[in-house]
Every structure is written in C-alpha cells, then in structure tokens.
Amino acid sequence: MARPVLLVKSGGEAALPEWQRHFAEAGAAVEVRWWDDPAVDPASVRYVLVWDPEPGRLCRLPELRVIFGSGAGVDFITRDPDLPRHIPLVRMATPGAAQRMGEYVTWAVLSLVKNARRMAIAQAAAAWDYFELEPTAPATTVGIMGLGHMGATAARMLRALGFRVIGWSRTRKEIEGVRSFAGEAERDAFLAAAQVLVCLLPATPETRGILSKPLFDRLRDGTALVNVGRGSQQKLDDIIAALDARKLSAAVLDVFEQEPLPDGHPAWSHPRLTVTPHVASLPPRRERAAHVAQLIAMHERGEALPNTYDHARGY
Ligand code: NDP
Ligand code: OXD
Numbered sequence: 001m002a003r004p005v006l007l008v009k010s011g012g013e014a015a016l017p018e019w020q021r022h023f024a025e026a027g028a029a030v031e032v033r034w035w036d037d038p039a040v041d042p043a044s045v046r047y048v049l050v051w052d053p054e055p056g057r058l059c060r061l062p063e064l065r066v067i068f069g070s071g072a073g074v075d076f077i078t079r080d081p082d083l084p085r086h087i088p089l090v091r092m093a094t095p096g097a098a099q100r101m102g103e104y105v106t107w108a109v110l111s112l113v114k115n116a117r118r119m120a121i122a123q124a125a126a127a128w129d130y131f132e133l134e135p136t137a138p139a140t141t142v143g144i145m146g147l148g149h150m151g152a153t154a155a156r157m158l159r160a161l162g163f164r165v166i167g168w169s170r171t172r173k174e175i176e177g178v179r180s181f182a183g184e185a186e187r188d189a190f191l192a193a194a195q196v197l198v199c200l201l202p203a204t205p206e207t208r209g210i211l212s213k214p215l216f217d218r219l220r221d222g223t224a225l226v227n228v229g230r231g232s233q234q235k236l237d238d239i240i241a242a243l244d245a246r247k248l249s250a251a252v253l254d255v256f257e258q259e260p261l262p263d264g265h266p267a268w269s270h271p272r273l274t275v276t277p278h279v280a281s282l283p284p285r286r287e288r289a290a291h292v293a294q295l296i297a298m299h300e301r302g303e304a305l306p307n308t309y310d311h312a313r314g315y
Helices: 013-025 095-113 116-124 149-160 184-193 236-244 285-300
Strands: 005-009 031-034 045-050 066-069 141-145 164-169 178-182 196-199 223-227 248-253 273-275
Touching (some): 005 013, 013 285, 045 285, 095 196, 095 223, 095 248, 141 149, 149 164, 149 178, 164 184
Parallel strands (some): 005 031, 005 045, 045 066, 141 196, 196 223
16 A cells, blocks of 8 residues: 655755655655655645645645644744644654754853853954953843743753743743743733843744834843744844844844845844854754654554644644
8 A cells, every 4th residue: 555645845855865764764654755746646645844835735735634844933834824724733842952942042141141252253353352251140140031842941951050040931830940920911020130031932923023122121221132933023123223222232143034134234243143044953854754753653543743833822
C-alpha cells in the first residue's frame, strides 16, 4: 500500500533531500515530497510541514490530517484566510527550541548588561574605550513578556545566573524564583519593575505593535529591550526614537516587520542597537524531523498531539 505523503515547504526545495534523509533516519512511515511537486496527487497528502504556505493551498488538500508548523510561531500559516481550522496545527515547540531560545535570551541580556555593542564598535575602530561595567545580575531585574514554552525556559536560565526575573502572561504562572504578573491589570506594574524587557509573546491582534511609545512611557528611563517575538509587535521608529531619547538604553532585536531588514535602514547602524537575522531559536532539520516523525506516529495511534494552536486564543 502506498505510504501517506508529507509535503514539505521549509528551507526551499534544495533542502528536500536533507528532510527526506532525516525523516527516513527517524523511521517516519511517510513519503516526503516537495510542496510544489506536480506529480503529487493532492488526495495522497496526509501531513504538511510548512513555514509560509501560500494562502488558499492547504484547503485544497482533501485528506490533510495535521499541519506541522516548521517554526514555533505559526502566524505565517494562520494568516491564510482559507486555513482549514478543523485540522490540528502543531507548533514546533521542541525542548531544543526552548533551550536555544533560552541561550539566545541569556546572551542578549548579558550583552546589554555588559554593553557589548559599545565594545564591538570600539574594537572595529581600534579604540581602547575603557569604561566600568557596573551592573551585575543580582542587581538587574529582567522582565519577560510571555512565559510560555520559550519564555519559561529563558526565565529559568536567567534565574540560574542570578538575575531577578519577573514575567508577564495572560494567566498566572508558578515558576520558582520568578514573580508572575498576569493580564492587563498587572501590566503597568510589571513594566515599571523591569530593567531589561524581553518580548517572547506570540503574534496576535492584542500583541500587534505592543512595543511602541505608549508601552515605553511605562518603563523606567534607561530600560534595555530584547525582542525575539515577532517584528509585527514592534514599531521600529518608536524604538529608535526611544533609544535616541535615552528612554531605552539599548536594544537587541532578532525579528523585524520586514525580513530581511532593508538595506540602509537606520537600525543597521544605530550605536546602541544590535540586529540579528531571526536566528534566536531554530532547531536543526534533523531535530525537527525526528520530532515530527514522533508526532506522526502518535497521530497514527490516535493520540492527541501537544502544542496545537488554539484558534480561539490566537496562539
Ligand atoms: P507559547 O504559546 O508557549 O507562549 C506564549 C506566552 O505568551 C504565554 O505565556 C501566554 O500567556 C503569553 N501571552 C499571549 N498573549 C498574551 C497577551 N495578550 N498578554 C499577555 N501574555 C500573553 O509560545 P512560545 O513560548 O513557544 O513562543 C512565543 C513566540 O516566540 C512565538 O509565537 C514566536 O513568535 C516567537 N519565536 C521566535 C523565534 C525566533 O527565532 N525569534 C523562535 C521561536 C519562537 P499564557 O501562558 O497565560 O497563555
Ligand atoms: C519562529 C521560529 O517561530 O523560528 O520564529 O521557530
């Protein structure tokens, strides 16, 4: 009997042989084919692994059972107005993804506290720019917006380094050593306490443009910012204005409304802004294929899948 097809649209067609190899190594009982392969009968497709499928394509796969997002954020999938909402949509929430995000956030927070951008600029100019590195972790409060799969791991790693850590989420959390603030009612108190603000929120209508002047006005002067959520959550002009006004001391941004960030954008050269190219946390294909293979086996056994997108909540 022909094996069900898993269509892949992640990493470009050139990545297909690698995906096929990793799925075979993981023992997945599927035939792995490229998204645009004209020889694939749409009725044979049971699974897809996708990052940004063209709107209107998924609803034309009549036997589709599960949509696997190839990233943790699935906003590039849910923007499809014809998305078949009855089919489970699974986020790539692997332990390795959370570990990588925790490491990135830890690096970003330390680089802000230690003023790494200033040191990099001085080195590029061969300048011996001596300054005192005063703040320490125990004297610094890191506020994490979003205490989900990624945010909770980042919070624990920062705690382990001695940072004071607080978090803001829709519902209250119990994470050892981390003070939890919940909902709109506690947002301003959370913002006023943070000295480094980290955004790990999902892209939803509520979080769109959240990192902008009205929110910055609630922060202490000189708060530092890390955004690893989504570019749609930030107004880049407001961030640059807040940096120039010293409302924000410095920022590390991994995500942008327009990716790649356009040539010549002032964010590239701002002396207190570090730009990284959406690299905070993407597990290697081998790890993602093994995870999806495991979930396919679970699905075939009739088991419920973890980390499914909730259409009512919007994440
Ligand atoms: P989760 O769904 O596990 O966690 C989301 C968190 O945000 C939850 O704590 C949730 O609260 C909170 N939240 C959602 N909406 C609101 C709101 N309106 N107000 C307050 N809190 C809110 O997601 P992940 O941790 O897996 O990922 C988070 C995001 O990180 C992804 O959606 C993606 O955009 C981004 N990401 C970026 C990557 C990168 O490389 N830059 C890589 C991976 C992810 P509650 O717990 O109460 O529901
Ligand atoms: C993301 C990812 O969601 O890379 O940004 O996983």
